[in-house]
Amino acid sequence: MSAHSPLHLVSSPSEAARDDAFPLVAIERLRRNGRLAAPLPEALGGDDLCAPERVGDLRRLLTQVGRDSLPVGRIYEGHVNALALVLRYADPETRAALARDALDGHLFGVWNTEPKENGLTLDAVGRLHGAKSFASGAGFVTRPLVTARAPDGRSLMLVMRMKAGERADLGEWRVHGMRATATGTVDFTGLGSSDGAVVGAPDDYFRQPFFFAGAWRFLAVQLGGMEAVVETFRTHMRTTGRGGDPHQQARFGRSLIALESCRLLVAQAAETAAAEALSPDRVVACVNLARAAVDQAGLDVLTLAQRSVGLAGFLDDHPLEAQMRDLATYLRQPAPDFALTGMAAHVLEADAPLHGLWGAEP
Template sequence: MDQRTPPTISFDAPAAARRIAAQAAARAAALDCDGSFPLEDVRALAGSGLLAALVPSSAGGAGLGEEPRFRKLADVLRRVGYGNLALGRLYEGHVNALQIIARYGTPDQQRSLFGDATDGHLFGVWNTEPKPDGLTFSQSGEGLSLTGRKAFASGAGFVTRALVTARPSAGGAPMMLVVPLDAGTRADLSSWRALGMRASATGTVDFTGLEVEAGAVIGGPDDYHCQPFFSGGAWRFAAVQLGGIEAVFDVWRRHIRIGGRGGDPHQLARLGEGAIAIESGRHWVERAAGIVADDSLPPDRIVAFVNLARVAVERAGLDVLQLSQRSVGLEGFLAGHPLERLSRDLAVYLRQPAPDRALHLAAAEILDGPEEAGELWRP
């Protein structure tokens, strides 16, 4: 693929994701250590065209995620998550950043940043801040000077185009900026000692003293939190989670088959319950992706459905974890068994912000809806 030439609409993104997922799964065990990062897998994403696949069709790209290709994006995210949840988390952040740029960027910004994606730059979206050291910016000559840090930044030290939220030092609503970063700089991974997702290179990034051009600002004040796009985008991480759930399910299924335990009715019953959970999660992810892409429901109704979807996928993941661990038994908790690592990664990645609030808000929207139950999600 020529440099700065994005893949075209005919690009088979799911097939590319399947190949990369297989490679990532083979490498995942070796990456299960603090401070690691799936560098070869990210390079494979770039080489396959998947980092550039989000370039809109209007800009000559594959337009992955656009209507009617949103199902392909859901499939790609699921497949990448199946191969390695840490890689899936990084890719989902890259997708999020490029979709924000496509929505809010100026033509010049889009031309430059989509070119960066085509050249293999990894994007990320970082909004969490350690208190009181949140990120701010101030005018400095013709550019902007940054002060402060971001926390829980996945891909820290490896993301070279960071879309961050920052407040003007003089006060006001947060803005979005795309900040170019050099690999291996400004990142501190020492605080990420998590049970799972150890290869996600999650850490703190210090932007203090960094200066960027005024054109780094994307969109207007508080556009980042604009609904339904802010909460509606949660279907993407749910798609990655679904891939991780399927990976756990397949390891569990293989364990039963190899161990000759398929004749046990209790094992089969648990496996059947797991299959129901997965298919339920798949329905929610695909329907949520479609509702967001269609954008014909009121914003609060779109957000409500996606909130239900993320809770349903979390529940499916917790069910499959419990069922698989009960079926496999103690062996599945021993280092070296594939279920042990996959379970840790999934348990950590299922922990997304404010699930109770998401369910509460969705239920409140449903309660106030005048429609019959079967019409709640129809335009």
């Protein structure tokens, strides 16, 4: 299946009318179109989208999904991330078993955030205690990849076998945007390692550069959200007859510069992360460069669209209203200052000239 083929994820009318409704119709469309299995190698029934040589196709697909729906993009990116970790670290038997689950239509995700007072642990006899928080797709993801602290202090990855609606608490998910992601808290207390599959060795989850560099995938989704905002911006200017105003043209032109600059940086980050030809620190710095750019450009695009469209863009029935809320919320990824200053510090300390820092041609 080509990653270039059209994929429109507009939800059903009932889902579209409620932006807090989990997008079941859109996820089912991904399932029917083979996108849930696409990250798997061809030998395991997929399209090999996680292979380094297919990184451009995966990047374009993530952007396409994000353009249609940022909540769907967030869920799908988590699914891809989980399968990428399985393919990278799991033993052959576990990899094959989880691949069958993906082929059967199970939705995967990565849940690593946890409450301060009740983090997920694994005791000496293999019992789980504690919870994960900010778990996107809670109640709908049936194969979550979670990290649990073992008695020796190291972290293990497990993919848990769960049923839809099981153990999910969405009561505190009251947010500005991205409401449809069904993000909540999931308590695993009482389950055991036998209720899932151990993936990899202790602390594999945190190995660099894969741990930090994988951020390029959510950047690709965010880029799609930016595209949607700019497209709505353009449509509004044309349908209202305001596109001829030079001030509107200037704002729209600046939004295009922000958008297309980010497209180039995200593409560079994806290729650099997939190749892993540079040192881990340099790979991470390259991805963090794109992350800082997307964060700032996304906010700039939102401001430019708001100023040009005006009050109409804040009305419930205007498409820009939900797009703005979702993008503004999704841009709030953890530790943005750490990503920016870490990248800057790496470049300041590097001996390579700027024009060749990321492996680019002079």
